[in-house]
Structures are given as C-alpha cells and as structure tokens.
Amino acid sequence: MLAPARLLAVALVAALALTGCAASDSSGDGDKASAAKTRTVRTDYGEVKVPTEPERVVVLNHALAGYLYDLDVPVRATIPEDADGKGEFSPHWAKEAKEDGTTFLPWSVDGFDLEAILALDPDLIVGGGIGFPLFQAEKVYDDLSDIAPTVLVGKKLGDWRSQFSFLADDVFGKVDVYDRHLAAYDERVTEVKAAITPPPGPVSFLAFTGDGTAYGLVENVGLPSEFEKVGIEPAPVFAEGGFEVYGGGGDMFELSTEKAGQTITQPSVFVMGFNGDTTDVATLRKNPVYGALPAFRSHHAYDLPYWVLRGDYDESMALLDIIEKRFA
Structure with missing residues (x-):
C-alpha cells in the first residue's frame, strides 16, 4: 500500500492539475482537446482513460513488455522476470529496451514497490497477464490507479494473440500493427507445418x-x-x-x-x-x-x-x- 504521505502527494498533484486546467480554460475548449488526447479502454476492472500517445509507460509484467516494443510504445520501466531477481532484458527486445532507456523496478514476492513506480512519474501503467504478476496487480489496482491510468491485461486474455490484440487495438490504437504481425505469424506457421x-x-x-x-x-x-x-x-x-x-x-x-x-x-x-x-x-x-x-x-x-x-x-x-x- 502507498504510505499516506504518498497518497496525499498523488492527490495534490491531481488537484493542482485540475485547478490549472480550469484556470486556463474558462471557455471549456480544453475539455475537447483533452478528450482528443485520451481514449477510453474497457477492461475487466472498469473503464480507464489512457493517453493516446503515452511517453512514460511502466509495464508490471516482463512477459508483456515485448508487445509494447513491437508497437513502438516507449517503456520507461518493467519488472524482472523472476520476483527478487535483478532483471535481464529478453534477447527478443533487448535492443529496443536499451534505446528506450528502460530500467528494472524492484519486485518481490511481497508485491510491487509502489514508491519506486511513483518516482518514475508514469503517464500509463500496464500490468496483468498470466499468473503471479496479475495476482499482485489486482491486489493494488486502486493504488496503481492513484499513480497513473492503469490497464490490466485480464486472465481471460490467455494467449499472445488476445493479449497483443487488446494492447494494439484497445489500448494503443494500432490494430494495423497487430494485423501485420499476425499475418506474418500465420504465414510462418504454414511454412513450418509443410516442412516438418x-x-x-x-x-x-x-x-x-x-x-x-x-x-x-x-x-x-x-x-x-x-x-x-x-x-x-x-x-x-x-x-x-x-x-x-x-x-x-x-x-x-x-x-x-x-x-x-x-x-x-x-x-x-x-x-x-x-x-x-x-x-x-x-x-x-x-x-x-x-x-x-x-x-x-x-x-x-x-x-x-x-x-x-x-x-x-x-x-x-x-x-x-x-x-x-x-x-x-
């Protein structure tokens, strides 16, 4: 759980942001501009307004990070593959992670380090997936949502197709990228099936x-x-x-x-x-x-x-x- 002081800090930041918007936009046009810069994502945990072009994404499941690199979404930090591990980039996206300056957040069997996440000032948090990371994210979903808009990939999305499709289409508005990747995969399946x-x-x-x-x-x-x-x-x-x-x-x-x-x-x-x-x-x-x-x-x-x-x-x-x- 976030310490009370941290929760207060998050609340104050949100309040100041709202006050600033109201003061600078008495005409209400800013509401339209703001809406254009966000999209609403329906998840198993409710609707979430996310930025259309996030710049500081935290991914709370090592197994989900690869999708964001495929979608050319900047990843500020993720967690190690193993709880209590020091972390190692997957060879499939190590190059992209280094280019993004992606770092590893502390992660233990007791849960995520919420203060470390808060310190990164994310504009979007992506978590969930299969197994333990989803269980831990569900436990602190409200606390994560206090830090930044939080999208959890639910347990019903149990394979790479459903996870990739959800992130590409619903969360990041890049369904064309998913379609290209899926077509390439299906073509490769046909080749391998004929060859073995x-x-x-x-x-x-x-x-x-x-x-x-x-x-x-x-x-x-x-x-x-x-x-x-x-x-x-x-x-x-x-x-x-x-x-x-x-x-x-x-x-x-x-x-x-x-x-x-x-x-x-x-x-x-x-x-x-x-x-x-x-x-x-x-x-x-x-x-x-x-x-x-x-x-x-x-x-x-x-x-x-x-x-x-x-x-x-x-x-x-x-x-x-x-x-x-x-x-x-």
Missing part, C-alpha cells in the same frame, strides 16, 4: 520450477495450441485426468512425481523450465520415474527453452524456428 515431420503423437508437455516441482500444461490453451497449429497433436492429459488448474494462470496443473509416472505415458514429451532453464531431458533421464517413461525410453523427449511457456509474439515466432530446425 511431427514426432510420434499425441504429445504432452512438462514444466519444472527450480525446486523440481513438475507441472503439466493444459492442452487447449497457450503453448500446446501453438504446437497443434503446425500439426503436432497435444494429448488430452488435462481433460481426461481430473486435474485442477494451478494458481490464476489457467494453463498448468501440478503433477507429483508419482502422478507424472502414471500420466505422462504419451509417445513424445516436451520439457522446459519455469522462469529459467531449471532442468533438461538428460537430467530427468537419471530419475528412475522419468527415465522409465515411454518418451524417454524411445528418445522422443525434447528440450524447450523456458521462455516458450508463456511466449509473446516474438517468442512464439522464435518457437516456430525451433520446431522447424528439430523436426524438418
């Missing part, structure tokens, strides 16, 4: 945290659905297994080692880390449970980089290159 021989299917997906906890991926959302587009069929592991989704993301379910041995019986499996390359097929093969799985025994267990798990547009394009190289 899919591995034995259906396939399953496993993600591992740093402490070794395993998660299966829900087959009809996110990453598995991208594989399906190029002809690699996801197995209905979640649909037929009676699992519950983990946390607020809606794209994963937890698997004990014992349950993994009973469930991941598909001919092929893809393995990745969560927020880091935490393990690989060679390491898992040494575990008697994973080493005994059909996909491991037949050498149809495949490594993926951790960043494909909840990939944005650029990461999803890079995934297509990986698939083509491995299965062409």
